[in-house]
Amino acid sequence: MHPTIPGFTYQRVPVADDVTLNVAVGGSGSPVMLLHGFPQTHLMWRHVAVELAAHHTVICPDLRGYGASDKPAEDAGAGGVTYAKRTMAADAVALARALGHDRFALAGHDRGALVAIRAGLDHPEAITHLASLDVLPILDTWDVMHGTGAAVGFHLYLMAQPPGLPERMIEASADEFFGHFLDIWTRDAGAIPADIRAAYLAASRASVPSVVADYRASAGIDVVHDRADRDAGNRLRMPVTVLQQDWGAALGFDAAARWRAWAPDLRHTTVSCGHFMAEEAPEEVVKAVLDLLTR
Template sequence: MHPTIPGFTYRRVPVADDVTLNVAVGGSGSPVMLLHGFPQTHLMWRHVAVELAARHTVICPDLRGYGASDKPAEDAEADGLTYAKRTMAADAVALARALGHDRFALAGHDRGALVAIRAALDHPEVITHLASLDVLPTLDTWDVMHGTGAAVGFHLYLMAQPPGLPERMIGASADAFFGHFLDIWTRDPQAIPADIRAAYLAASRASVPSVVADYRASAGIDVVHDQADRDAGNRLRMPVTVLQQDWGTALGFDAAERWRAWAPDLRHTTVSCGHFMAEEAPEDVVKAVLDLLTR
């Protein structure tokens, strides 16, 4: 039996002509959507979602290309748009509207945070509040990656390569590849129990082409979109909360300063845990999101 979020109802919701998302919905009240990261599914929010559902309607989809959501083939003629964060952000807005919500708060972790940031830039009239967990905006990520410090992001460079080689390499040893990140990015291994880990690995194993396409877009079309916003002076207009693990000085940049350039109304907080903070420090995440929603 597949793990689920306790007390949540599951459904499949069409969001585009060729894409239906798997989504868990629970609670009642003003809506909050939670977008998962890599190499995970909506299950990463299982603790946070239950707590938030006491006060809010909580919407937890699998992103297109991940989990039990549809995984359209990357269109070679579409310049990366199939898995552009702009496209995935439009999925989120369409999902909320299909569930009856014209405006909603949005929180994302890792890849989901990149989708959330793009949704907030593209749809400021829809996204009321934005929370980003442990990631920099796409353009800034590439700006700060250099020298030997960039070795921690080897997967970004691998999956940026043209179609073919990265899919074959990762597909040949999928559990070892995806499991590597679950291991090295977690300070508390107990935070991802065996059944959840197995669900993540099974979902990732079945999603290699679409996961790679998602990352490939972030080395191409997503950079183009971010650069256009930076050049135009576009900013995040809503209250923004950023939670970041303690990266130290290893990468040699000030993450809060990077974020302030995008978000005038910013609260930037360091959390003492690994990358998977919604699973390692769910109380901190719940508190941060609830505080954000009062702003």
Template structure:
């Protein structure tokens, strides 16, 4: 499946790694990064709207969708630092030295790392329904943390997680599409099938992405926290109110990372770009105007 009206290109972003990206519109550049267990298609509504007055670049992340899925070597192949460098290289390949960046779920973690590592490249940053990696692990405690069981499963050493997921891949990935969706009609059957097919084909790389978030990604976040490195660009965060259920103040956590912050609680489910695209577009346009 493709986003209507967008061209598709394969772009080499690192040695032996190419991303597939949908590109549409004209004007100042905006890059949109998808989450789990999705592909770039999750942005189909938002991208079409933004393309009216922006150049919109919508890739599949390394390890997902139609992008390359290199074998994990040394635990850094799927670090968010590595994946953020992919995104910077992708934008540069289209002639954009500086661009706005929005990410959802896993893509938001990549976007945050891009903002921390490449502040001269990222003009504006939006993160949808995540906390920074180190904070996520710190608030995941007690019985309320059962909602994140997959984080712990995929953090285990290589072998068992991949085997367990492969044994019932559609049930595993479909579980999250079911329980995280406030409006099931927002993910129609053909899109759901596209997500499941893409995820089945990417089990080792998806697990490696999550495994990195229990290891090297935390180390990078802790270094930034210790050295006072923050997001210097205007930042917008849209989140469900998980904090109320799990006992933390999401906005306060985010203020420690971004001084120019707009934080909004949304009432839709996790897949907000598909469930409430008008709200997401409004928030992104407001961010780009700051």
């Protein structure tokens, strides 16, 4: 038996010509979509989703290229558009509409937060509120990584390489590669129990080319899109809540200031836990999302 979110129903929803997403839906009320990060699936929201479903319709997809969602081949001739955050954001908006929601709140962690940010920039008419967990916008991520401190992001540089080498290297030791991040980014090892860890590793092992393509896009076409928005003064118009670990000072930059440049209506909060805060500090995440939705 594969783990599931208790009380949620599962369906497959077409969102593009060649992509159908695996989606868990629960609760009732105004809609909130939760987008997972790396190296995870929608299951990372299992605690948060159940709590939010007491008040809201909660939509938890696997992103394209991850989990049980479709994994289209990267189109090398299209400049990375298959896994551009713009494409993945369009998936999220199409998913919400397919489920009957023209407007919805959106929360993302890690990779899912990058998709959420892009959705907020590209589809302000659809995104009512936006929450980002433990990530900087793409341009800022690259701006702040330098010197020996950038060693923590070695995977960003590895997966930015042209197709071939990174896929082969990761596939040769997939469980060790993905398990490395589950280990070093977690303060409370018990937050990811054995069955959930096994599900993450199995899903990641089966998704190496698409996971790499997602990261490769963030060193290429995503930077182009974000830079165009920054140059044009395009900002997130909706209320934004950011939860981050206490890593800003350690890396020598002001994370809140970088976020304010993108989000004028911002609440930025530091959470004392590891990277996987929806699993390590779900109560704080639930409270932050519910507070966001009152703004």
